[in-house]
Amino acid sequence: MNNIIMVDFDGTITKEDTCVSSLKEFATRDWKHIDEKWVAGELSTRQCSIELYKLMDFDEERLKSFLEDIEIDDYFVQFAQLCEEKGIDIYIVSDGFDYNIKTVLAKYGLDYLKQYSNGFRFDEGGNYSLTFPHENKDCGKCGTCKSNIFYNLKSKTDKIIYIGDGYSDRCVASKVDILFAKSYLAEYCDNEGIEYIEYESFKDIIDYLKEFRERQESK
Numbered sequence: 001m002n003n004i005i006m007v008d009f010d011g012t013i014t015k016e017d018t019c020v021s022s023l024k025e026f027a028t029r030d031w032k033h034i035d036e037k038w039v040a041g042e043l044s045t046r047q048c049s050i051e052l053y054k055l056m057d058f059d060e061e062r063l064k065s066f067l068e069d070i071e072i073d074d075y076f077v078q079f080a081q082l083c084e085e086k087g088i089d090i091y092i093v094s095d096g097f098d099y100n101i102k103t104v105l106a107k108y109g110l111d112y113l114k115q116y117s118n119g120f121r122f123d124e125g126g127n128y129s130l131t132f133p134h135e136n137k138d139c140g141k142c143g144t145c146k147s148n149i150f151y152n153l154k155s156k157t158d159k160i161i162y163i164g165d166g167y168s169d170r171c172v173a174s175k176v177d178i179l180f181a182k183s184y185l186a187e188y189c190d191n192e193g194i195e196y197i198e199y200e201s202f203k204d205i206i207d208y209l210k211e212f213r214e215r216q217e218s219k
Helices: 016-028 032-039 045-054 060-067 076-086 098-106 146-154 167-173 183-192 201-218
Strands: 002-009 087-097 112-122 128-131 160-164 178-181
Touching: 002 146, 016 060, 016 087, 016 098, 032 045, 032 160, 045 128, 060 098, 076 087, 087 098, 087 146, 087 167, 098 112, 112 167, 146 160, 146 167, 160 167, 167 178, 178 183, 178 201
Parallel strands: 002 087, 002 160, 087 112, 160 178
Antiparallel strands: 112 128
16 A cells, blocks of 8 residues: 655645734734643634634735745645655645645645645635534544544555644654654654654655655665
């Protein structure tokens, strides 16, 4: 069976967190105290998102235009092409929103990538709604339960590689076969004794995949 790669979106694929950047751009009042409660586990992603979006003033045109200016890792396009050539399936797993993901990736021709995330929609009247189709109601912390997704995907493959950087990657970090971590996630793994490979960009992961394949093929 082919290997599967699960990859976080905000701050991992993108150079900046699309949700945080949107708040900086569109928030009409201070929002950091709400985000701090989420980090501390006092608010779930659902609760936090609902409260944060109440503070923002935007319409679809302004939000889309803003998101289209957000850049992705310089090597992610090359990484996605390599995975396609090698038959490695990529699943984006994000505690952010599908609207952000599709808008950012569309300009790179990558919006075809499979994803699990929270939902964000505009209706015909320009009103938005939030949905959380991958929430684990028994836990209630993240909007997208990455551990549940891991267990579902594990039945399809021998090995799962995970790439992440943030708070919502903590739970799944100890479960995957190979973990690439940076930023907060790397600090968390150091504190918890979780083995990982540190990376700076997707170039590091491209190099690893090429070497990994060469080792497999030489056996």
